[in-house]
Amino acid sequence: MMIKKLGTASAEPRNGVVPKDWTCPWCVRENKIMNDILKILKDEGLYGVKEKNALLEKEKEQLLQESEILKTTLSASTEGGNILLTEKEETMKNFRHLKEENESLKSNVYLLQTQNADLLKEKEEIMKSFEHFKKEYDSLKAHNEDQENSVRILKDQIATLEGLVATYRKTKSRLSLPK
Known part of the structure; x- marks a missing residue:
């Protein structure tokens, strides 16, 4: 001035x-x-110290406003960061839970595979027993058919013998009459 x-x-x-x-x-x-x-x-x-002080005061006010904006932004960022951390923790819990479930399922699959192998062995044994019983059944069936054929033959022979006996009795009764 x-x-x-x-x-x-x-x-x-x-x-x-x-x-x-x-x-x-x-x-x-x-x-x-x-x-x-x-x-x-x-x-x-x-x-111009007063003018400079006035400018510095204006800059100070502007910096305070920017500081408030940055604090608000930082607060929002911190809240967002906290939300992200919470989500990360939940995701990690879910991941651990899924990992435990996966391990459980793996052990269940192993048990099922073991049971399946045991069942396959039992099936093979049952099939062997079935084959053995089928052979025995076929043998008994053939023997039964032979027995049935023998019974038929015997029935035919009995019928023939009965016929012969009847014929013999008739013949004998004819022969016995004149006496």
């Missing part, structure tokens, strides 16, 4: 009337000295 010159030293009062632009030479000299001091202060960076 410059001090305004009010006038020049050459302008002097005339006839007892002071012109409007007149300034006493001492004031002009003081004004020049003040302007030189202000120039030195400006060059040294000491002038």
